[in-house]
Amino acid sequence: MKTRLPLVAALVAMTATPLAAFDLSQMTEEERMIFRSEVRNYLMDNPEVLLEAINVLEQRQAEVQAANDVTLVETNSDELFDDGYSWVGGNPDGDITIVEFMDYRCGYCRKAHPEVSELIESDGNIRYIVKEFPILGEQSVLASRFAIAVKAVEGDEAYGTVHDLLMTMRGEVTEEGLSAMSEEQGFDTPAVFDAMNSAETETIIAQNRALAQRMAISGTPSFIFESEMVRGYVPLDGMREILAEVRAEG
Known part of the structure; x- marks a missing residue:
């Protein structure tokens, strides 16, 4: 040159x-x-x-x-890991805590759902926390209200069942469909619907939205792996790599 x-x-x-x-x-x-x-x-x-x-x-x-x-x-660790109202699944004494902000109408949340379930089941040492974060319209809000109400009325096991059902649900989310789901599961449907419209349910959703805003989270799914935050969908192999890195650093 x-x-x-x-x-x-x-x-x-x-x-x-x-x-x-x-x-x-x-x-x-x-x-x-x-x-x-x-x-x-x-x-x-x-x-x-x-x-x-x-x-x-x-x-x-x-x-x-x-x-x-x-x-x-x-x-924001207290609100993320120990807010007193979010559902906790997996191993409550696990060495790693994963927090997921999710929306039942989010396509990528639905895609991630079976992979997150496989990760938790195959690992066996993960504490998994769900943050109801409905941001995709009224059907998202309706689904989250229902899930939160089921937890309040029927308990954690019922919430886990409903969470899975809502994640795999086909079609529109309607009060009629949710009522049918409640009846099929043998829930106290009137009590669940009362809880859906309670101030407590509204407060939980509002607090989750405020927490997401503080965390600079605007989309779903968003994950926290201990101290590492990942905004967006992560495939199963990617989540396993993150877990390995977090464990190596810890």
């Missing part, structure tokens, strides 16, 4: 003077034009430099985001 003499001369001049001379505002108009032209020519001849710079920038941004997420988890 030919030597670009103007650029070489400019660099020599810069190194022979104080570092402040590198400030474009200190250059003459001709020097600025030469410098800009040479930078452009260099980038056109070496476009891979741009990709390298973008990769470095993205890596730095990811590191900053990860550090910020750790702080968010630490700051």
